[in-house]
Amino acid sequence: MTAAQGDIVTFDNVGLRYGTDKEVLSDISFTLYPGSFYFLTGASGAGKTSLLKLLYLAQRPSRGMIRMFGTDVITLPRARLPGFRRRLGVVFQDFRLVPHLSAFDNVALPLRVAGVREADLEKPVSDMLDWVGLSHRTDARPATLSGGEQQRVAIARAVIGRPDMLVADEPTGNVDPEMALKLLRLFEALNRLGTTVVVATHDVHLLRKVPDSLIMRLDKGRLSDPTGALRFPPRRTVLREDAL
């Protein structure tokens, strides 16, 4: 057992606007701690996806400061961003699988990008597909997979590199309640190994399924902290992989 230390992400007075429109995110300040499980909630259009884009480094804010893994990523040179992105796992709302690649190749993509040898990725990718229950669909293209299967491939791709932080945008939006619960359990299992998980959802029923989770609520681009957990986070413990 090991105690969590430091912070994963810190937002300080962050604002985001697209072009000359009014800000879609305003005065966002929070800290995400290692090994925590966060739900990001809010109505449609509240700014959840925009906040997630800032988290997975697809967008720079218009103002404010963002620190990630102890580094100011706002002033970070572009060339150094890939190294940070490799420490993140992202599950997109629309899956964003590469359509002409098989399930296996989609899941293997982060490892190949990270420079893992072909001989070394065969087993982890197969195991990961097995973990999400898709060992029988390794050669299937995304178009031949159901919505739930595509979602699981997307999750497998997001977690295959064992990221420090997993960001998921409405990961249960396209699946039935039973599958939603299964996917949530996958995230919990990963969270128990120390990965910080941020799940954006507007499904309030989902929040009760993970008792230790912390809630971030967005309302018209502003963040509220209904449980006070963002300001005063509880100390959490993280299981080491070999302790499981």
Next chain:
Amino acid sequence: MKSPPSITRAMARGFTPFGGQRAAQLLPQTRLTGPMPWVIAIMVALTVIAAAGGLALSNLANGARSELSGGATVQILKALPAERDRQADAAENALAELPEVAGLRRVPDEELDALLEPWLGSGADAETVPIPALIDVRLRSQADAATLGTLRRALSGVAPDARVDAQSTWLRPVFSAIGSLQWLAIALVALLALTSAAAVWLAARSALGGNRDTIEIVHLLGGTDSQIARIFQRSVGFDATLGGIVGLALGLAAVLLLGRQFAELGSGLVDGGGLGWIDWALIAAIPFAGVAIAMLTARITVMSALRKML
């Protein structure tokens, strides 16, 4: 819920560059069905023809220049045949004694008649249409002003009607025209290279647009600009190689056909325009240069487009 399978940090931070066949799979393979290889094939074929033409002209000009630069022509401009013959004989003797002269040949009257036959007809009378006597002189050095002056001084006493000219002077307009054609060939090769680069630029932009989602995914998974550019470079490189091979074959066929037709002309001037081994090697290098230009263009295009993304 069971734990996710383990993967060590060392593996996830590997050092194998993302490239090769696996990386190439990220782009849908449209080889030979797209216009790219065919555009490059046409460009390479045209470049091969232009380059071969330019090299042949260069060889022709160089050969003629070296042959004519050491030559001078002595004309005896005397209307009376007997006096003309006497001065020609005297000029031959005087020239033969000069150390600057390596050899000389008096052009026989029959040869002169044959040269002028197209204009004067076969029955021309040498007395009614006086034709100068011609002596072809080979010099040991270039036919510069000093050497020509020496010849003139040697002839002034024995053949007062002699006129001495450097042979290269007569063909100066021809050399000038050949030089212009050479520059034209060089400009054509440069323009074709530029056009090829522009075609690749358009194709790379189009491929970037068509694969934007895939590129964004690779980008967000931590792919670097170089990794993504390599994928496009590889794809363009394959297309350019295919196009280069086809273009080289087409271009060579055209060059060989033209070469055979020019050889059949049997003209002394055209004979000097053959291609040597170095020329053939340069022509063979054109597809390689095409592939290099295509890959470099693809890299620059993709890198500059990626720089606009975060």
